[in-house]
Amino acid sequence: MRIAYLDCFSGAAGDMVVGACLDAGVDLSDLEQGLACLPLDGWSVSAEKTRRGGLAGTRFLVQASEGAPERCLRDIDRIVRAAGFAAEAEERMLRTFEALAQAEATAHGVGVEEVHFHEVGAIDAIIDVCAAVLAFDRLGVERVYCSEIVTGKGTLECAHGRLPVPAPGTLALLEGVPLRFGSVSGERLTPTGAALLRVLVDEFDVPISLRPLSVGYGVGSRDGGSVPNLLRLTVGDVEDRPGASAVWELSTNVDNVSGEVLAHALRLALDQGALDVWATPTVTKKSRPAHWIVALSDDAHLTQVEDVLLAELPTLGLRRQRVERRTLPRRIETRDTPFGDVRFKVRTLPDGTEWALPEWDDIERIAAERGISALAVQRSLVKGA
Numbered sequence: 553m554r555i556a557y558l559d560c561f562s563g564a565a566g567d568m569v570v571g572a573c574l575d576a577g578v579d580l581s582d583l584e585q586g587l588a589c590l591p592l593d594g595w596s597v598s599a600e601k602t603r604r605g606g607l608a609g610t611r612f613l614v615q616a617s618e619g620a621p622e623r624c625l626r627d628i629d630r631i632v633r634a635a636g637f638a639a640e641a642e643e644r645m646l647r648t649f650e651a652l653a654q655a656e657a658t659a660h661g662v663g664v665e666e667v668h669f670h671e672v673g674a675i676d677a678i679i680d681v682c683a684a685v686l687a688f689d690r691l692g693v694e695r696v697y698c699s700e701i702v703t704g705k706g707t708l709e710c711a712h713g714r715l716p717v718p719a720p721g722t723l724a725l726l727e728g729v730p731l732r733f734g735s736v737s738g739e740r741l742t743p744t745g746a747a748l749l750r751v752l753v754d755e756f757d758v759p760i761s762l763r764p765l766s767v768g769y770g771v772g773s774r775d776g777g778s779v780p781n782l783l784r785l786t787v788g789d790v791e792d793r794p795g796a797s798a799v800w801e802l803s804t805n806v807d808n809v810s811g812e813v814l815a816h817a818l819r820l821a822l823d824q825g826a827l828d829v830w831a832t833p834t835v836t837k838k839s840r841p842a843h844w845i846v847a848l849s850d851d852a853h854l855t856q857v858e859d860v861l862l863a864e865l866p867t868l869g870l871r872r873q874r875v876e877r878r879t880l881p882r883r884i885e886t887r888d889t890p891f892g893d894v895r896f897k898v899r900t901l902p903d904g905t906e907w908a909l910p911e912w913d914d915i916e917r918i919a920a921e922r923g924i925s926a927l928a929v930q931r932s933l934v935k936g937a
Contacts, residue, residue, distance in 0.1 A: 553694050553695070553789065553790050553791075554691075554692060554693045554694055554765075554787065554788070554789055555693055555694060555695045555696065555697060555760070555762060555787075555788060555789075555790055556688070556691055556693040556695075556696045556697070556785060556786070556787050557696075557697045557698070557699075557760055557762065557785070557786045557787075557788070558572070558696065558697070558698040558699065558749070558753065558783065558784070558785055559699045559783070559784040559785075559786070560698060560699050560700070560701040560702055560741075560749070560783060561699065561702055561779065561782075561784070562702055562736060562740055562772070562779050562780060562781050562782055562783065563701065563702050563703065563704055563736070563739075563740025563741040563742075563745065563772070563781075563783075564701065564740075564741055564742070564745035564746070564748070564749060564783050565680075565741075565742040565744060565745040565772055565773075565783075566677065566680030566681055566683075566684055566742065566744035566745055566748060567611070567612045567613070567614070567680050567770070567772070567773070568612075568745065568770035568771065568772045568781075568782070568783040569680075569684040569687070569745065569748050569752075569770060569783065570583075570612040570680060570683045570684050570687050570770065571599065571609060571610040571611050571612040571768075571769075571770030571771050571783070572609075572610070572768040572769060572770030572783045572784065572785035573684070573687035573688065573690070573691060573768060573770070573785060574599050574610045574612060574687065574768065574770075575609055575610035575767075575768030575769050575770060575785070576691065576766045576767060576768025576785050576786075576787055577691075577766050577768070577787075578687045578690045578691060579690070580597070580598075580599050582690065583597070583683055583686055583687055583690070584597055586637075586686045587679060587682055587683060587686065589635040589636055589637070590631065590632075590634075590635045590678070590679070590682065591631060591634045591635065592631065592675055592678065592679075594616060594617035594618055594675070595614060595615065595616040595617070595618075595675050595676070595679060596614075596615045597612065597613065597614050597615075597679065597683070598612075598613045598615070599611065599612050599613065600613065602771055603771075604769075604771055604772070604774075604775060604780035604781050604782050605777075605779070605780025605781075605782070606780070607769060607780055607782060608769065609768070609769030609770060609771040609782050610768065610769065610770065610771060611770075611771035611772075612680075612683070612770070614675070614676040614679045614680065616674065616675040616676050616679075618674065618675045621673065621674065622668040622669065622673060623668070623669050623673030624665070624667065624668050624669070624673075625649060625650065625653040625664060625665070625667065625669075626665075627673070628649045628669070628673065628678065629646060629649070631678065632645050632646055632649070632678075632682070633646075635682075637682075637686075638689075640689075641685050641686060641689055644685045644751050644752070645681055645682055645685050647751045648681050648685070648744075648747045648748055648750075648751045649672075649681065649747070650664075651725055651747045651750050651751060652669070652672055652721070652725070652743055652744070652747045653667045653669075654724075655721040655722070655724035655725040655743070655746075655747070656669075656721045656724075656743075658721075658724045659719075659720035659721045659723075659724050660720075660721075672743055672744060677744055680744055681744060681747070681748065684748050684752070685748075685752070688752055691787055693787060695754045695755075696752050696753045696754050697753065697754065697755050697756075697758065697760050698749055698753040698755070698756050698757070699756075699757060700730040700731065700732050700756070700757045701726065701729065701730070701731050701732065701741060701746075701749065701756075702731075702732050702735055702736055702740055702741070702779075703717065703718040703722075703723075703731050703732065703733055703740060703741045704717045704718065704736050704737065704738050704739050704740035704741060705717055705733060705734045705735070705736065705737055705738075706737055706738055706739075708738075708739045717738065717739045717740075718731075718739070718741050718746075719739070719743060721743050722741055722742065722743045722746045725743065725746040725747055725750050726746050726749070726750065729749075729750070729756050730756055730757040735779075736777065736778075736779045737777060738774060738777070740772075740774075740781070755798070757874075758798055758874050759874065759876070760790070761790065762786070762788035762789060762790045763788050763789045763790075764786050764787070764788040765787050765788050765789065766786075766787045767784065767785070767786050767787075768784070768785045768787075769782045769783070769784055769785075770782065770783040770784075770785065796876065796877070796878050797876070797877060797878075797879070798874055798875065798876050798877070799827060799848050799849060799850055799874075799875060799877055800848070800849045800850070800851070800854050800872060800873070800874060800875075801846060801847075801848055801872070801873050801874075801875045802846070802847045802848075802849060802857065802858060802861065802870050802871070802872055803844065803845060803846045803847075803870065803871045804844075804845050804861065804865065804867045804869065804870045804871065805834065805836055805842050805843070805844055805845070805867070806842060806843055806845060806865050806866055806867050807836050807838075807840040807841065807842035807843075808866050809843065809865060809866055813864070813865070813866075814831055814843060814845075814865075816864060817845075817860070817861060817864035817865050818830070818831065818845075820860045820864055821847050821857050821860050821861055823860075824853060824856040824857050824859075824860045825849065825850070825852070825853030825856055825857060826847045826848060826849050826853065826857045827848040827849060827850065828847070828848045829845070829846065829847040829848070830845075830846055831843045831844065831845050831846075832844045832846070845861065845865065845867075847861060848877075858870055858872075880899045880900060880901065880902075881899065881900040882897060882898065882899040882900070883897075883898050884896070884897055884898075884911070885898055885908075889933060889936060890932070890936070891918045891922070891929065891932075891933070892918075894910050894911070894914045894918070894933060895910070895911040895913075895914050896908040896909065896910050896911065897909055897910075897911060909934065910930065910933040910934065912926075915929045915930050915933070
């Protein structure tokens with residue numbers, strides 16, 4: 553599988569995203585041809601090779617005769633839809649501007665329909681967003697990953713006056729995304745860059761192993777400083793392993809919990825969407841008998857699973873780490889047996905063969921109904937399978 557990895561060690565901006573794609577091999581003339589259908593006049597694009605901190609990269613430039621008119625989301629929606637882009641590209645462009653509008657509305661306490669874009673509504677910003685989406689389409693990648701994002705520090709001047717870095721709207725765009733504050737001076741993450749990352753990136757700050765095929769550096773407008781104003785893009789292949797995925801592993805030690813409380817907490821964690829949860833006897837630093845609690849969760853249920861473990865267990869915190877796992881394809885099928893209908897879990901092994909085992913809940917039910925041991929029921933069902 554082909555993927556892209558964005559290394560935001562010096563932040564990100566819309567022109568930097570496009571520049572990195574161009575530097576990684578996307579053709580400018582092809583990109584320009586795709587943008588030509590936008591119903592906007594008085595603009596042109598170009599790219600130049602330049603350096604930041606001794607490293608070479610590509611800077612994407614938009615020249616526009618227009619100033620900075622205020623446009624609302626409805627205006628930009630009309631412009632993008634009139635261009636006739638492919639459905640998936642159009643949807644990503646519109647989602648980017650919708651994310652910008654929602655973030656601004658949240659930051660300023662107004663409705664989305666009341667938001668008027670200033671800098672973001674100008675032609676160069678519209679071109680940046682559309683060009684970035686088209687450029688990623690040209691890369692031909694199936695998934696996009698991103699590092700922790702450096703935001704910068706200090707203050708910036710904008711239409712709303714002097715604001716802290718990152719700007720409130722920028723910060724609202726990246727709720728739940730790992731950010732690093734204060735390491736680099738100035739605004740390194742722009743609203744447009746943040747919105748594009750929100751829409752284009754599938755996962756943030758997870759371990760990635762890949763075989764690089766091309767590397768591109770997108771050059772930003774800032775020059776000087778200890779960290780060069782660059783965005784690095786790596787395009788490469790990863791082994792397409794069936795059943796491979798990444799999940800969150802949550803763990804904690806508890807040495808003052810009863811069996812009843814522990815069972816209750818584990819059950820509630822499963823109810824809140826945990827993929828699995830278990831307790832292992834252990835001994836803690838004070839030589840006390842304890843339990844090591846581990847739960848697995850996907851992104852969608854992470855907060856709920858964390859909350860229930862913190863609420864239901866006498867612990868002061870949880871450890872969290874991203875882990876990779878591989879699962880076998882499986883399905884539940886009901887089979888006719890001498891005991892009646894029984895559910896079997898059927899898993900497909902790597903060599904393609906199938907292995908079926910009866911569900912234990914059905915084994916217990918049959919044993920109780922027939923007055924025989926569960927082990928005898930299991931043996932009979934497995935033999936018949």
